[in-house]
Amino acid sequence: MxxxxxxxxxxxxxxxxxxxxxxxxxxxxxxxxxxxxxxxxxxxxxxxxxxxxxxxxxxxxxxxxxxxxxxxxxxxxxxxxxxxxxxxxxxxxxxxxxxxxxxDRPVPWTAEDVVADARRLLVLEGVGDHENLGSLFRNAAALGVDGVLLGPGCSDPLYRRSVRVSMGNVLAVPFAPLEPWPVGLKWLRDKGFTVLAMTPAAGAVPVGEFAGAARVALLLGSEGPGLTADAVEAADAAVRIPMADGVDSLNVATAGAVACYALGGADG
Amino acid sequence: MxxxxxxxxxxxxxxxxxxxxxxxxxxxxxxxxxxxxxxxxxxxxxxxxxxxxxxxxxxxxxxxxxxxxxxxxxxxxxxxxxxxxxxxxxxxxxxxxxxxxxxDRPVPWTAEDVVADARRLLVLEGVGDHENLGSLFRNAAALGVDGVLLGPGCSDPLYRRSVRVSMGNVLAVPFAPLEPWPVGLKWLRDKGFTVLAMTPAAGAVPVGEFAGAARVALLLGSEGPGLTADAVEAADAAVRIPMADGVDSLNVATAGAVACYALGGADG
Incomplete structure (x- = not known):
């Protein structure tokens, strides 16, 4: 030794x-x-x-x-x-x-790097809470997500608390800022990604209906305000997790986990 | 007013x-x-x-x-x-x-009350963390779980922090102790429930394979030690969430949410 x-x-x-x-x-x-x-x-x-x-x-x-x-x-x-x-x-x-x-911090990835060979991406808007951000990376790693793109209002995944809550997965799952916003979402669509905006809205499509898509970028907003109207509009579709009536939506990291499972991605 | x-x-x-x-x-x-x-x-x-x-x-x-x-x-x-x-x-x-x-606390439910008309149950063993317990109730309510049964080592769902983290869902989702343990799991099976023990073990069956079962009781242990061997043995099957290689298992409340989604239960 x-x-x-x-x-x-x-x-x-x-x-x-x-x-x-x-x-x-x-x-x-x-x-x-x-x-x-x-x-x-x-x-x-x-x-x-x-x-x-x-x-x-x-x-x-x-x-x-x-x-x-x-x-x-x-x-x-x-x-x-x-x-x-x-x-x-x-x-x-x-x-x-x-x-x-x-x-030390290495040279950061670019959105190009993150997207290159990815089949499943998370795209986050306004996730400023370090614990939620860390949990999202932990869940992403467990459920086969290939990378994370950060829209405006997200905190730094490398802060100590996010590193800890992620169980170190912020060091393993590639991430980069997606800029400008929300035009970057159009860029993702041009790359062949189906961009799905998660919302609790009743009119949205159950996320499992997209399980077969070749490349999916799942767009998640912060708890409370959720995604901006601009972001939802720039997506291909609004999707939801089927939920019991009258119940508050799931925590953002939990919703991300359920949606990633529903879309598939990890080898089973 | x-x-x-x-x-x-x-x-x-x-x-x-x-x-x-x-x-x-x-x-x-x-x-x-x-x-x-x-x-x-x-x-x-x-x-x-x-x-x-x-x-x-x-x-x-x-x-x-x-x-x-x-x-x-x-x-x-x-x-x-x-x-x-x-x-x-x-x-x-x-x-x-x-x-x-x-x-005030009302007259508690019994396991009989909780089980009566239920199709989907959570059964918890050793979930002593108030936040995990609260999150499990929040996720259970959102995803159509009809009741929660508490095995040994669980904390009191009505402590203030669990009430808050559950978003008040500990007040809505019926719960009761399941005693004696693990004999109570046999009693559940006699009531027509398929009892599924969640584990990260590779030999376990993907939980989604039980999506069609009429009555399911999903057995979850605490993070870290997981379920006791006695509890796993008393179940009908060991099940897992398909996960990427080399990644720590999900948080217990997140795993519960994904599994409940996989089993179905909420009206979509």
Missing amino acids: RRVIEVRDPDDERLDDFRALTTADRRPDRPGGRGFVIAEGVVVVRRLLASRYPLRAVLGVPRRIEELAGDLAPHTAPVYATSAEVMAEVVGFHLNRGVLAVA | RRVIEVRDPDDERLDDFRALTTADRRPDRPGGRGFVIAEGVVVVRRLLASRYPLRAVLGVPRRIEELAGDLAPHTAPVYATSAEVMAEVVGFHLNRGVLAVA
């Missing part, structure tokens, strides 16, 4: 990447002005180590680092081991997952 | 039901030893007012009470109006939803 560097001093400057994490992921001095990428816990760190994100360093308690030994093997970035107490002092709070990794 | 009682003094004893809400819903002196039922916000209060739960009182800012005027009409319990500031002082935190209702 690779050599692990033992650290006992919370002020050790080699741990500076991990300092004050509750604010560090918004540090404007980082690439892209939006901070580096932070993974927490064995499952998410493992996904980071397998991703295209350039690893800067890993910090953890010895037991967690041992669990990751195989995943760390191909990497040359430093791996620091310390106690849970020193770790808490460095990051600024008690981290019960016991291991962290920090990575 | 009914007469609304204006209150200006946060110490007014008529507001005692609403005091110190962060702990009040665990007060052991309430019926059932588990506190009364608290609804927050217009949507959830509306659902409480339409439910079988005996209303004790409503407290809100005038604008929210006006929104609920039609829903309040058939009720005789007192309705108190006050300012956001007084409300915050009474409940112990700032409540940005602006309206609360408190109800």
Whole structure:
């Protein structure tokens, strides 16, 4: 196994990447002005180590680092081991997952990259909630979605909370902004995608009717306001999940999961 | 419209039901030893007012009470109006939803009641997380599930956070404990239910293959440990949602939503 560097001093400057994490992921001095990428816990760190994100360093308690030994093997970035107490002092709070990794942001994908070989896409408008955004990526990865395009009003999928809630899947599922808006939807249609706008409106078509389509881009809006009229108009069709009467619509990430299942996409 | 009682003094004893809400819903002196039922916000209060739960009182800012005027009409319990500031002082935190209702717990349903005319049931084992439990009820209501049965290790669906996350659907979807466990699953099978145990195991059958079954009870375990071997063994079949390789399973509430959709149940 690779050599692990033992650290006992919370002020050790080699741990500076991990300092004050509750604010560090918004540090404007980082690439892209939006901070580096932070993974927490064995499952998410493992996904980071397998991703295209350039690893800067890993910090953890010895037991967690041992669990990751195989995943760390191909990497040359430093791996620091310390106690849970020193770790808490460095990051600024008690981290019960016991291991962290920090990575730089790679060159972002473009919408062209994301769309290239995709059969199933999510297109999000106004999803500003980090947890919903993370859940959408988690569900997308599980249900065979090939990429995510971000319209206006979406937050940054690489913020720490989205990374965590996504179980690290924001690092695996390609994403890019779709600009300009909503003209980008026309561009998707020109690429052969059937663009479906999810709405709870009774007049919309049950989403399962499009299960056979070769390329589908599923358009989802934020909870509450939903999609803008412009976005719905730019789509090929408005679709809905058949629901019981008188019930509030599903959470946006849940609706996305059900619709992705209904459209097919994952190998069964 | 009914007469609304204006209150200006946060110490007014008529507001005692609403005091110190962060702990009040665990007060052991309430019926059932588990506190009364608290609804927050217009949507959830509306659902409480339409439910079988005996209303004790409503407290809100005038604008929210006006929104609920039609829903309040058939009720005789007192309705108190006050300012956001007084409300915050009474409940112990700032409540940005602006309206609360408190109800007693009615006589609980039995498993017999819940099962009687049901075609689609959820059966939960070890779902102790209040948010997951609330989300399961929200999704169940949206997707046409007729009732929920609670195995060992589930928390109380009527805790405040579950009520809120469920969007009030814990007040609409019948639920009851299923005892003894797992013998109760045999009882369900004797009632004509096909009992399906959800697992991420590759050998399980895609859940959609049971879409035509007349009566289905879908058995879900907690995230992480999943169902116990005893529960899986007592089911008719183990089922799964077809998923992409190498991805963590879905959140339990999301998995429940996808499976309910796959089984059918809501009128489309």
